[in-house]
Amino acid sequence: MSTAAYAVIDTLAIKHNLSVISQYAPQCKIMAVIKANAYGHGLLTVAGVLQDVDAFAVARVDEGIQLRQAGFTQSITVLNGFVGEQELNSMIQHNLDTVVHSEHQVEVLQRQQGKNLISVWLKLDVGMNRLGFKVDDFTVIYQRLLKCALVNRPLGLMTHLSCADKVNDDITLNQIATFKDVVSGLAGEKSIANSAGIIAWPESLTDWVRPGIMLYGISPLSDDRRLDLAPVMSLHSKLIAIKNINSGEAVGYSGDWVSEKPTRLGIVAIGYGDGYPRYARNGTPVLVNGKRVPLVGRVSMDMITVDLSTLAHVKIGDPVTLWGQGLLVEEIARCAQTIPYTLTCGITQRVEIKTFSEDHG
Ligand SMILES: *Cc1c(COP(=O)(O)O)cnc(C)c1O
DSSP states (O other): OOOOOEEEEEHHHHHHHHHHHHHHSTTSEEEEEOHHHHHTTOHHHHHHHTTTSSEEEESSHHHHHHHHHTTOOSEEEETTOOOHHHHHHHHHHTTOEEEEOSHHHHHHHHHOOOSSOBOEEEEEOSSOOSSSBOHHHHHHHHHHHHTOTTBOSSOEEEEOOSSTTOTTOTHHHHHHHHHHHHHTTOOSOEEOOOHHHHHHOGGGOOSEEOOOGGGGTOOOOSSOOOOSOOOOEEEEEEEEEEEEEOTTOEESGGGOEEOSSOEEEEEESOOTTTTOOTTOOTTOEEEETTEEEEEESOOOSSOEEEEOTTOSSOOTTOEEEEEBTTBOHHHHHHHTTSOHHHHHHTOOTTSEEEEEOOOOO
């Protein structure tokens, strides 16, 4: 019996979530965002399940190359774009589409020659202040790019919303209006919405949507609106020891947690070395044999401790679930004062990723 922590990826749940996206955005083409190893779920596994989407998006050039080398022939957009000539050449060689967001990139494109062209998403910055051109510069850059021999026509036109998860804030409507205003009259397909846009801002639905987190069955909204999404990743381990302690005994590093009564403790083989969050607070729920018990004491590198006092029959080797079906990663994220994105992305290399498909009906 292996005591290693492992994650299970439910491939049918991914398909289900894709169908939910299509219901929200029936007229739109879907660019599935599978950057950062598909948010920790496994790049090639997830890409394989999503064969039917119109395009993929990754963040980095090497992620796109990995997909090409595995034989994927769909359009692949690199959201961070390229820096320098070498990276541009490598993108062209692997037929990757780029986001153009900076003057530097335009200069590189203007200098470069070659017979293979590159498709471009020109990015407008509507308030994130990360990547993208400012409103005042956008049209001039658009014209300059059209004159680049290397660039396919028409250009794609995109932006990224900075606050789409704040459903009661008008800032998103202003950002959408700014984008629509700047691109009106310019030829080319348009793209605004990430997951939160798809769910909360119908105004952001244009030619293309770019869902990430909701593909993985996780709600992008900070309010707790439970959508019809199916969790994709579950994280599991096992009980490797059980022990009884007296009232007043301290548990774990620094002895932060002290028992208030005689307590039966379970030691579970998972820790921050696997990606379980170091800052999960005392009381964070953990499923032992499918039943909720509280985390007690600090999370270590390879272990956590839980209070088993409420469970009648429990033994070494019993299964433990850290998140997944019946215990949403959103809840664990709240207990660790983080967002679910960091938890699924943070699964480390020693966690084996298995795939599973069970009919959701
Ligand atoms: C990551 C990313 C997305 C997907 O965002 P989610 O919140 O995961 O849906 C969409 N667009 C861009 C530009 C991104 O960087």
